[in-house]
Amino acid sequence: MELLKQRILNDGRVKEGNILKVETFLNHQMDIALLDEIGAEFARRFSGAPITKILTIEASGIGIAAIASRYFGSVPVIFAKKTKSKNLDGELLVTKVHSFTKGVTYDVQISKHLLTEDDTVLIIDDFLAKGQALLGLIDLVEQAGAKLAGCGIVIEKTFQEGGGLIRNKGIRVESLAMISSIENGEVHFDGE
Amino acid sequence: MELLKQRILNDGRVKEGNILKVETFLNHQMDIALLDEIGAEFARRFSGAPITKILTIEASGIGIAAIASRYFGSVPVIFAKKTKSKNLDGELLVTKVHSFTKGVTYDVQISKHLLTEDDTVLIIDDFLAKGQALLGLIDLVEQAGAKLAGCGIVIEKTFQEGGGLIRNKGIRVESLAMISSIENGEVHFDGE
Numbered sequence: 197m198e199l200l201k202q203r204i205l206n207d208g209r210v211k212e213g214n215i216l217k218v219e220t221f222l223n224h225q226m227d228i229a230l231l232d233e234i235g236a237e238f239a240r241r242f243s244g245a246p247i248t249k250i251l252t253i254e255a256s257g258i259g260i261a262a263i264a265s266r267y268f269g270s271v272p273v274i275f276a277k278k279t280k281s282k283n284l285d286g287e288l289l290v291t292k293v294h295s296f297t298k299g300v301t302y303d304v305q306i307s308k309h310l311l312t313e314d315d316t317v318l319i320i321d322d323f324l325a326k327g328q329a330l331l332g333l334i335d336l337v338e339q340a341g342a343k344l345a346g347c348g349i350v351i352e353k354t355f356q357e358g359g360g361l362i363r364n365k366g367i368r369v370e371s372l373a374m375i376s377s378i379e380n381g382e383v384h385f386d387g388e
Numbered sequence: 389m390e391l392l393k394q395r396i397l398n399d400g401r402v403k404e405g406n407i408l409k410v411e412t413f414l415n416h417q418m419d420i421a422l423l424d425e426i427g428a429e430f431a432r433r434f435s436g437a438p439i440t441k442i443l444t445i446e447a448s449g450i451g452i453a454a455i456a457s458r459y460f461g462s463v464p465v466i467f468a469k470k471t472k473s474k475n476l477d478g479e480l481l482v483t484k485v486h487s488f489t490k491g492v493t494y495d496v497q498i499s500k501h502l503l504t505e506d507d508t509v510l511i512i513d514d515f516l517a518k519g520q521a522l523l524g525l526i527d528l529v530e531q532a533g534a535k536l537a538g539c540g541i542v543i544e545k546t547f548q549e550g551g552g553l554i555r556n557k558g559i560r561v562e563s564l565a566m567i568s569s570i571e572n573g574e575v576h577f578d579g580e
Contacts, residue, residue: 211477224469224476225502226454228462254447259454259465262418266455270420275447277416284416285403310417 197237197372200350201385203230204373214378222350223256223322231263234372238320238348239267241370245345247271247318249311251337253304253329254278260350261320268318274311276304276333289339293332304332311340324349324371327358334367346370353378354386389429389564392542393577395422396565406570414542415448415514420455426564427456430512430540433562437537439463439510441503443529445496445521446470452542453512460510466503468496468525481531485524496524503532516541516563519550526559538562545570546578 209217221227247268252261253276261273277284278293280303287308294301311317319333330347337344346368352359354374362369374386401409413419439460444453445468453465469476470485472495479500486493503509511525522539529536538560544551546566554561566578 217477219476219499220502221464224466224473224499226457226465226467228454228457228465231454232458232462255450255467255469258447258450259467262420262423262451262454263458265418265420266424270424272413273418273420273451274416275418275451277447281416284411285409307411307416310412 197234199233200230200373203227204351204375204383208383210378210381210383214381216351216375216378216383218351222260226259228259228263231260234260234350235264235267237372238264238318238370242268242318242345242348245318246316247345248315249274249342250318250320251276251306251311251333252320253333256322257320260322264320264348272310274306276306276336278302278304280305289336291332291335291339294328296326296328304329304336306336308340311337311342313341313343315340315342316345317342318345319347320349321347322350324352324358324362324369325356327356327361330358330362334362334365348372351375389426391425392422392565395419396543396567396575400575402570402573402575406573408543408567408570408575410543414452418451420451423452423455426452426542427459429564430456430510430562431459434460434510434537434540437510438508439537440507441466441534442510442512443468443498443503443525444512445525448514449512452514456512456540464502466498468498468528470494470496472497481528483524483527483531486520488518488520496521496528498528500532503529503534505533505535507532507534508537509534510537511539512541513539514542516544516550516554516561517548519548519553522550522554526554526557540564543567 349371352371544563
């Protein structure tokens with residue numbers, strides 16, 4: 197998605213340790229016009245898939261998934277929770293997700309009754325790197341017995357293993373910007 | 389907002405302790421068509437206010453604010469973070485928010501450069517009860533020297549003190565459903 201790649205080059209900032217920061221338009225401040233374009237692009241890529249629910253994880257996925265839903269007939273969006281919230285009750289589906297950044301493993305959960313075997317789910321998230329969060333969401337879909345249409349990712353770091361892990365399971369992953377390397381403060385995309 | 393009140397009566401569930409649960413359409417699973425109506429209603433109520441940014445707090449406010457932004461010319465949405473996130477860096481604005489539910493006080497923060505004195509801010513959140521989170525967001529707007537157009541709330545519990553505290557500061561609060569009591573498993577709205 198050229199618009200997104202240009203935005204990453206223009207407004208993303210590469211910090212010490214070759215960490216890409218996109219907090220001015222994606223995961224702290226959100227550019228809603230850009231999210232509209234991203235939602236439309238996910239809809240083009242998954243056109244024909246009979247998606248009944250979108251699943252994401254708090255917090256950065258929520259805005260992206262909410263806007264994207266409008267391009268899928270405004271299907272309900274579920275955001276999985278990283279903490280045992282008072283907004284959850286009744287029976288839960290729970291999966292373990294390991295955060296390499298924070299060095300902890302935490303429970304990710306959704307209310308069981310929200311996903312059923314009648315659902316076809318699109319998973320949406322902002323980043324795909326080591327893939328742990330995404331594998332957790334996939335596990336929740338499988339626990340529910342729902343069908344998985346695939347995963348829509350805004351930015352994939354293809355130099356990390358997550359995308360390969362998930363595609364090797366036969367799961368469709370559509371990433372709108374695929375970053376092959378971040379070196380010396382410069383972002384490079386796949387195919388360049 | 390009649391549609392919202394009906395939805396609360398139809399799909400909200402009152403649990404032990406007279407706690408209202410709206411996780412099937414607002415703060416765990418989100419009904420995007422309903423959020424569209426909510427966004428349009430916020431825009432009607434704040435029409436004429438020269439809003440340049442929407443501020444909310446993770447996690448439940450994010451979807452509501454993202455969809456609402458589309459009715460305010462797709463102004464950027466900032467979501468304040470409850471934890472020191474790797475997505476934040478540089479200088480921060482920080483405020484303390486006390487959670488009565490969890491019995492803890494935590495730091496809520498935004499990147500300082502995202503809000504300036506040139507901004508006119510609309511704060512959006514899902515619930516207003518004791519008002520602590522909203523007071524924290526208001527403090528962040530004041531720290532930034534930005535103007536505050538007001539607060540758009542989906543559900544206010546008017547039997548708790550938050551709405552009064554904030555309106556007494558001269559701040560405009562527009563709540564789309566105002567609940568005057570929850571007793572014996574029944575929800576009652578203001579003016580009924």
